[in-house]
Amino acid sequence: MGRDARRGGRLMVLLDALAAWFADPAHWAGPNGIPTRLLEHVALSGISMLIAGAIALPLGLWIGHTGRGATVAINAANLGRAIPSLALIGLAAPITAAFDPQLGFRVYPTLIAMIVLALPPILVNASAGVSEVDRDLVEAARGMGMRERQVLARVEIPIALPVILAGLRSAGVQIVATLTLGAIFGGGGLGNYLVLGIAQNDVGQVFGGVVLVAALALLVEGGFALLGRALTPVPLRAAEGGEHRGRALEGRAAG
Amino acid sequence: MFADPKVPSSAGRDATGMCAATVEFRHVSKSYDRRDGPAAVDDLTFTVPAGSVCVLVGPSGCGKTTSLKMVNRLIEPTGGQILVDGTDVAGEEVTALRRRIGYVIQQVGLFPHRTVGENVTTVPRLLGWSREQQRERAEELLGLVGLDPARYRDRYPAQLSGGERQRVGVARALAADPPLMLMDEPFAAVDPIVRERLQNEFLRIQAELAKTILFVTHDIDEAIKMGDLVAVMQAGGHLAQFAPPDEILARPASDFVARFVGADRGLKRLSLSRIGALPLHQAVTAVAGEPVGDARQRSLADPFPFLLLIDRAGRPLGWLPDRDVPADGIVDERLAIPASPLLERETTLKDALSMMIAADVQAGIVVDPAGRVLGLLTMEALGAAGRAGAAGRAGAGAALRRAERRPAAARPPAAAP
Ligand SMILES: Nc1ncnc2c1ncn2[C@@H]1O[C@H](COP(=O)(O)OP(=O)(O)OP(=O)(O)O)[C@@H](O)[C@H]1O
Ligand SMILES: [Mg+2]
Numbered sequence: 293m294g295r296d297a298r299r300g301g302r303l304m305v306l307l308d309a310l311a312a313w314f315a316d317p318a319h320w321a322g323p324n325g326i327p328t329r330l331l332e333h334v335a336l337s338g339i340s341m342l343i344a345g346a347i348a349l350p351l352g353l354w355i356g357h358t359g360r361g362a363t364v365a366i367n368a369a370n371l372g373r374a375i376p377s378l379a380l381i382g383l384a385a386p387i388t389a390a391f392d393p394q395l396g397f398r399v400y401p402t403l404i405a406m407i408v409l410a411l412p413p414i415l416v417n418a419s420a421g422v423s424e425v426d427r428d429l430v431e432a433a434r435g436m437g438m439r440e441r442q443v444l445a446r447v448e449i450p451i452a453l454p455v456i457l458a459g460l461r462s463a464g465v466q467i468v469a470t471l472t473l474g475a476i477f478g479g480g481g482l483g484n485y486l487v488l489g490i491a492q493n494d495v496g497q498v499f500g501g502v503v504l505v506a507a508l509a510l511l512v513e514g515g516f517a518l519l520g521r522a523l524t525p526v527p528l529r530a531a532e533g534g535e536h537r538g539r540a541l542e543g544r545a546a547g
Numbered sequence: 548m549f550a551d552p553k554v555p556s557s558a559g560r561d562a563t564g565m566c567a568a569t570v571e572f573r574h575v576s577k578s579y580d581r582r583d584g585p586a587a588v589d590d591l592t593f594t595v596p597a598g599s600v601c602v603l604v605g606p607s608g609c610g611k612t613t614s615l616k617m618v619n620r621l622i623e624p625t626g627g628q629i630l631v632d633g634t635d636v637a638g639e640e641v642t643a644l645r646r647r648i649g650y651v652i653q654q655v656g657l658f659p660h661r662t663v664g665e666n667v668t669t670v671p672r673l674l675g676w677s678r679e680q681q682r683e684r685a686e687e688l689l690g691l692v693g694l695d696p697a698r699y700r701d702r703y704p705a706q707l708s709g710g711e712r713q714r715v716g717v718a719r720a721l722a723a724d725p726p727l728m729l730m731d732e733p734f735a736a737v738d739p740i741v742r743e744r745l746q747n748e749f750l751r752i753q754a755e756l757a758k759t760i761l762f763v764t765h766d767i768d769e770a771i772k773m774g775d776l777v778a779v780m781q782a783g784g785h786l787a788q789f790a791p792p793d794e795i796l797a798r799p800a801s802d803f804v805a806r807f808v809g810a811d812r813g814l815k816r817l818s819l820s821r822i823g824a825l826p827l828h829q830a831v832t833a834v835a836g837e838p839v840g841d842a843r844q845r846s847l848a849d850p851f852p853f854l855l856l857i858d859r860a861g862r863p864l865g866w867l868p869d870r871d872v873p874a875d876g877i878v879d880e881r882l883a884i885p886a887s888p889l890l891e892r893e894t895t896l897k898d899a900l901s902m903m904i905a906a907d908v909q910a911g912i913v914v915d916p917a918g919r920v921l922g923l924l925t926m927e928a929l930g931a932a933g934r935a936g937a938a939g940r941a942g943a944g945a946a947l948r949r950a951e952r953r954p955a956a957a958r959p960p961a962a963a964p
Contacts, residue, residue, distance in 0.1 A: 432656030435621055435729075436670050436719075437646035450660045525660035527703035 306495060310503065313496030324484065326504070333481035333508065336474070337467045340403055344410035344463060349456075352415040356422025356452070357444050365419060369412035377470045380405040385477050402474030402481075409470055410463035417459025421452030454524050461516035468509045472501070482508070567597040567759040568632040568726040570618065575627035577613055577784070587613045588784035591627070595776060597726075598757040602774035604764055605807070610784030611763040612653075615729050618761065619648045631727060646670050649720030649728035649758075653735055655712045657704040663689070663715050664700035670723040688718040693748060710741040717749070721756070728760045735764070746772060767808050771796070771815055779804050793819050814897055817933055822899055823892035825932055827913055827922025830855040833872070835864050835880040843872040851910065851923065856883045861919035863889070863912050889914050890924060900929055 313319060320326050355365050384401035392400070425448045433447045449456070475483025485501030488494070521529070577588040588610040595601040603611045616622040618629055620641050629636050636644055657666050665672075667688050668681040676684070686696040692714040704712055713734060720728055734742045734749075746769065753760065764770055770777050771792040779787045779795060781803050788800040796812045796819070799805035808815065832855045833842040846854040846869045854872050856864040865883025872878075888902040890911040903911050903926065910923040 426654075426656075428652060428654040428656050429658065431621060432650070432652050433658075433669075435616075435619055435645055435650040435652070437642045437644075437673055439642055442673070447658060451658075527705050528660055 306499060309496035310499050313494075313500040319500075324488075326500075329480070329482050329484055330504065330508075333468070333471060333483075333505075336399070336403060336406070336479070336481055337464070337471055337512075340406035340410060340467050340471075341460075341464055343403075344407045344414060344467075345460065347407075348411045348414035349418055352418025352456075352459075353422055353444060353449065355415075356419040357440070357448060359423060362419060362423065365415060369416050372408055372412045375408075377405055377409055378473050378476070380408055381474060381477055381479070399474075399479055401477050402471060402479035405474070406467045406471055410467050413459045413462045413466070415459075417462075418452070418456050421455030421459075422448045424455070425451045450525055451528065454520060454528060457516060457520040457523065461513060461520070464512045464516060465509050468512050469505060472505050566724060566726045567757055569597045569630075570595040570601075570727060570759055570761065571628075571630040571633075572614075573628045573630065575614070575617060575624050575629055577610070577617060577622065577624050577626075581625075586610075586784050588617070588624070591784070591786050593776075593778055593786065593789045595759055595761065597632075597759050599775035600753060600760045600762055600773055601776040601778060602762045602764060602770040603778045603780060604767055604770035605780030605787070606782065607765060609780040609782050611765070611780060612731055613784070614780075615731055615761055615763055618727075618729055619645050619650060642673075646673055646723060647725050647727070649723075649725040649730075651716050651720045651728070651730040651733045653732040655716040655736065657712055657715055657719070659704050662701050662703055663694075663707070664696075666704065666715055667718045667722055669719055674723060684722060688721055689715075691721070691752060692718045694718075709737045710745060713737060713745055714748075717752075721752075726759060728758050730760060731763045732765070733762070734769070742769075749773070768815070771808075771819065779807060781807075813933055814900075817900060817929070818895045818897035820896050820932065821892065822890055822894050822896065822913055822924055825896075825924065825928060828910070828925050828928065830912070830920060830923045832857050832920065833867075833878050834859060835878050835883075837878065839873055839875060839878050842878070843869075843874050846872050851925070853910075855886070855912070855920065855923075856880060857920055860917075862917075863914065863920050886912055888912070889918075891916070892921070896929060896932060899924055903929075 322328070351365070354360075355362050381401045384404040388400035388404065422444070429447060429451070430443055433443045438446065471479075471481050472483035472486060474481060475487045482501050482504050485497050485504070489497030489499075489501060571594045572591045575588060575591040576586055578584050578586045591614060593601075603614055605611055613622055617624045618631070618636065620636060620639075623637075631648075657663075658669070661669075664682070664685040667685045668676070671681050671684055685700060689696040689699055694711060694714055699707075699711070699715075704715070707715065713736065717730075717733060720730070734745045737745065750773070762773055764773075770779075774792055776789065777792050777795050778789045781787045787807075788795055788804045790798075790800075793816060795804065796808055796816045799808060799812070805812070828851060831842070831846045831849045831851070833839060835856045835858060837859075842854060846867075852869050853866040854869060856867055856878060858864055863886040864880055865886045867878075867883050871882060888906045888908070888911050890899050890902065890913045892913065892915070894902075899911055903909075903924075910925045913921045913924055915921055
């Protein structure tokens with residue numbers, strides 16, 4: 293009884309600290325203010341996503357379409373998944389610092405790590421999504437005189453879209469969450485509140501950062517879910533995404 | 548080599564209103580395994596004249612699909628040539644070639660994310676037709692395959708039955724009015740009743756369009772029904788026989804063909820011809836309710852032991868055994884044995900035989916569309932027809948098509964005078 297009361301009391305203390313931290317107008321201005329850090333976080337995530345997508349999407353679609361290099365790519369992607377993100381940032385830091393002592397120890401390691409982190413889900417989902425489109429359908433498309441690009445653009449991508457988007461979504465959420473670690477290496481973003489808060493033993497700041505990161509991640513998740521719904525052709529809507537697990541597309545049954 | 552595919556619909560046809568291409572296989576071979584592995588198709592040579600249906604038939608794995616796909620170059624032959632209207636397909640630009648050849652695959656392969664209308668106009672869209680032309684064409688084709696455009700155009704394939712999907716698949720292949728169609732077991736995925744209906748509709752459409760069609764099946768009955776020409780293939784991709792259906796049934800070129808067409812090939816031949824082509828026995832008739840006249844003498848003189856009673860319009864009422872025909876007075880209808888079965892000119896000999904056996908009679912009464920007696924088909928005549936070969940040389944498909952093409956005016960008037 294007393295224990296529960298104590299626990300409840302601690303929770304109250306935590307929420308109070310959180311509310312106080314958010315309420316303090318000083319935390320909404322300046323280079324360490326919430327808008328700035330949020331913007332940094334979003335910008336870094338966005339740039340990582342764009343670069344990762346620009347590399348992994350075309351590659352994944354090509355692998356899925358041709359069936360070439362699938363095993364190599366999947367294995368490389370899994371290897372990339374196995375490396376802890378923190379280690380990745382730590383590895384990248386001395387290298388980028390060697391090139392650019394100014395920024396090298398701040399943004400770039402995080403950026404590189406985030407890109408590497410985002411490549412596997414995008415690549416694997418794009419290639420698996422496309423390669424799992426019913427081969428009979430692809431042959432029908434070819435047999436009617438579509439060029440390879442048309443087969444990809446008009447048949448394979450639309451049908452694989454839920455799976456492709458699921459890859460992007462999982463990459464996005466992972467980036468937003470993991471980018472927090474970049475602050476350890478001076479990378480900016482919402483992670484700074486965690487690093488500083490722990491150093492200053494400021495509970496309100498730590499949990500303020502956590503709440504902001506979580507909210508952003510949920511927003512990304514929800515945003516991609518909505519995008520997926522909007523872009524998925526009506527009859528394939530049943531085949532909602534989710535991280536790809538080699539599940540057959542439900543759309544195939546409709547063929 | 549083909550009519551300009553950019554011109555939609557019926558334009559671009561020749562003077563007869565037909566649009567078809569000749570297809571010639573010249574020593575075509577294919578082995579998937581480049582080295583001296585087993586051939587999937589071995590030295591295939593045959594010619595399909597423009598406007599006819601050639602059915603490739605044979606056991607599973609004998610190379611039918613491979614042969615078909617070499618025509619639109621989804622598979623490249625390892626030897627020989629395929630000519631469409633005299634031009635080697637190997638020299639054609641592959642996408643242009645494919646857009647001029649209709650293609651129906653066994654699994655139908657409709658695009659699940661496209662509506663029925665969009666599926667149907669896949670090739671027209673590739674060819675850059677205007678939206679308006681595409682819309683018109685989709686309506687026209689859906690109507691042709693028996694699907695109400697208003698109801699079906701905006702549905703997705705998942706919302707169709709198997710039979711409806713097959714129809715859409717056929718409509719899609721016809722969309723750019725190709726002079727040549729490749730159909731790989733197009734009706735295999737539906738139940739026998741729907742298949743029969745699709746087959747008949749296919750024959751009706753073909754009667755109208757007269758395309759050149761290469762049609763794959765492993766069902767010999769379907770081959771005989773659909774083909775003007777049948778190419779029987781056997782394991783290893785050999786052509787065992789290439790001939791019209793009746794000849795395949797009458798003179799199988801080898802034991803393999805004989806076994807493949809089955810022990811009932813005599814019956815199958817009967818299914819190829821229709822009563823209309825046979826000479827009928829002139830029935831001795833008497834009109835019920837009228838003076839009998841010399842009917843008894845005529846009936847006794849005729850080898851067939853029954854007199855046929857008819858009504859004043861000439862429709863059959865029943866049989867009267869010769870001995871029971873009164874020498875004078877009025878003919879009484881009530882003495883007659885009911886007249887069955889009634890046959891029509893379009894009835895196949897096989898169906899006629901079946902009906903006559905079921906009714907346990909020695910002769911069927913052939914009537915015209917108004918139900919008036921044309922004559923009798925006797926068991927002897929049926930047997931003779933079976934032995935002599937089908938009266939019409941071409942397959943049932945061709946016969947049906949001839950019937951379809953016959954102008955309405957030439958048909959007997961539908962109503963009795
Ligand atoms: N891509 C391929 N690679 C290797 N061998 C193949 C390939 N496709 C077909 N074959 C082989 O070639 C032969 C002919 O195959 P094909 O698909 O033409 O047969 P089919 O007559 O259409 O049979 P079915 O009635 O079962 O469809 C078979 O022995 C098959 O195993
Ligand atoms: Mg096949």
